[in-house]
Amino acid sequence: MISLCKSSCEAMASSLPLLLLVLCSLSVAQCQLRLFNLRATGLPSDLLGTTDGYVKVFCGADTLGKTSVRNDNANPWWEEEFTYFKAQENEVMRLEVHDSDLLFDDLLGVCQRQLKLGTYEHDCYLEKGGTLHYTYTFG
Ligand SMILES: [Ca+2]
Numbered sequence: 001m002i003s004l005c006k007s008s009c010e011a012m013a014s015s016l017p018l019l020l021l022v023l024c025s026l027s028v029a030q031c032q033l034r035l036f037n038l039r040a041t042g043l044p045s046d047l048l049g050t051t052d053g054y055v056k057v058f059c060g061a062d063t064l065g066k067t068s069v070r071n072d073n074a075n076p077w078w079e080e081e082f083t084y085f086k087a088q089e090n091e092v093m094r095l096e097v098h099d100s101d102l103l104f105d106d107l108l109g110v111c112q113r114q115l116k117l118g119t120y121e122h123d124c125y126l127e128k129g130g131t132l133h134y135t136y137t138f139g
Helices: 004-014 018-026
Strands: 030-041 053-059 062-066 082-088 092-099 106-114 118-125 131-138
Touching (some): 092 131
């Protein structure tokens, strides 16, 4: 598999003199992150009923966005995909699952993952119950 970040660096190196080639190899490559296939199972109920779940997505210090709210659904899935072009290898992606409520949203759990090159499918157990499933491609 040829990653986008690596191939762009190689393209630059082939057209530039040695000095820049060295600089290129020293710089930290920024790659594309794509997060998709977000779904959850067994989200907990509270006094107000079944969870109205949504997911907030972060990468490093940046916020990538959040999904729509799936009302009254313990096993929701979200069609949103998140793409981020400035991710670095070993940077931490953070997914927060929240229950939307009238006044204060509840945080159901946090999933953190260090980015590795490739495509991965993960299950993450949420602190307050339920599991978040997601897939990411990085490279
Ligand atoms: Ca709720």
